[in-house]
Amino acid sequence: MSLLHRGKNMHDSQDHDQDEDLVSKSQLKRDAEAQQELGRQLVDLSVGKLDKMPLDEELLEAILLAQRIRNKREGFRRQLQHIGKMMRHRDTAPIEQALHELEHAHHEQNALFHQLEKYRDAILADGDSAIQDFLADYPLADRQKLRQLYRQAQKQQQQGKPPAAARELFKYLREVATV
Template identity: 75%
Template sequence: MSEFEYDDDEFVSKSELKRAAEAQQQLGEKLVELPEGKLAKIPLDDDLLEAIRLAQRIRGTREGFRRQLQLIGKLMRSRDIAPIEQALAELEQSHHQQNALFHQLEKQRDAILAHGDDAIQAFIDAYPKADRQRLRQLYRQATKQAEQGKPPAAQRELFKYMRQVATA
């Protein structure tokens, strides 16, 4: 083999290396955006966690923040990022599921306000632990408030109760 021939399995172009480094820096940026509670769920070593927390504190300084993000990217290159990516994906999946449930409950609440007992029965069929009497009471209060032109406090209370039942 001459000195100019490359083994295709080992050769990585400079562009590929740059793309990989940029992807790791973007992953680091996602970590910096996480609140403390969610950040605690990500498997991070002490050095990386400290660098992320520093970036969160200096977010307002333009150049310092940019350089800190680069440092985080550099630290990410020397680590196995698969568990970090997996944990982030699980957090995002959980967030999407919560949003879907929230939208479903909004639709069910609107159906209860529009159709009364039939929609209440449909909700109880979906969530057998729901209290029919409580749902009917909140429905009556909500319709009464709407007729009187009052703020929709009972509608909010109805949604709150439905969310409590759905997540229990």
């Protein structure tokens, strides 16, 4: 291998190392869009959920402003861009973690809600055996109250009345399960 060729290879490897250190414009744009999307997720949260987020005062104010001007299309778009720019200068890992935990809690709550609906439907269909199944999972529940609500629901269904007792049964199941 000639000296010239060897020198060119060394130079190429140095360029390659520098290229690895540099981030492409496309990657920078993707990162900026990701930060803006994170900002949009924060703007979509309620004030109560925002209070639980690890946000500094400046970022919180920008998010609240975006929520207030949501119906002003161009202003809202610019505010989202501003929030995205603010996010690039912050450590977003704690914010992303808090959003993930919030979403996880929401999924758990939905799963519990669907499970309680199944219990309610089973109690309304099967009566005492389904009540026994619920009591096996939630021993602090009041068997007498469950049976009373079941009988009221059956009576209302036979009379063609609205299912007020069935709704009350679900409310009681939720109360017991979330204690």
